[in-house]
Amino acid sequence: MTEEPTFDLGDLVSELARANIELWHQEDIARSQDDSAVVKAKRNIDKLNQRRNDLIEKIDESAIQAMEAARRG
Numbered sequence: 001m002t003e004e005p006t007f008d009l010g011d012l013v014s015e016l017a018r019a020n021i022e023l024w025h026q027e028d029i030a031r032s033q034d035d036s037a038v039v040k041a042k043r044n045i046d047k048l049n050q051r052r053n054d055l056i057e058k059i060d061e062s063a064i065q066a067m068e069a070a071r072r073g
Contacts (some may be wrong), residue, residue, distance in 0.1 A: 009062045016055045021065040 008035040026048060 009059065009066065012055055012059045012062060016052060018058065019048055019052045019055060023052065 023045060026041045026044045030038050030045065032038060032041075
């Protein structure tokens with residue numbers, strides 16, 4: 001019996017793309033002249049970078065599981 005991936009790879013990649021778009025939007029805000037907007041954007045950028053890192057780890061796990069299942073398969 002083959003082990004199914006824990007995470008759906010397509011959904012994870014889509015979520016990563018969404019996170020990238022949100023990140024780029026926040027980076028645009030961080031370039032503004034409004035200091036309070038820059039501070040808020042920088043904090044959001046930190047959160048989004050963590051989210052992206054978490055998603056990349058899940059994508060890696062899913063890909064490894066899929067390769068292992070294919071090899072056994």
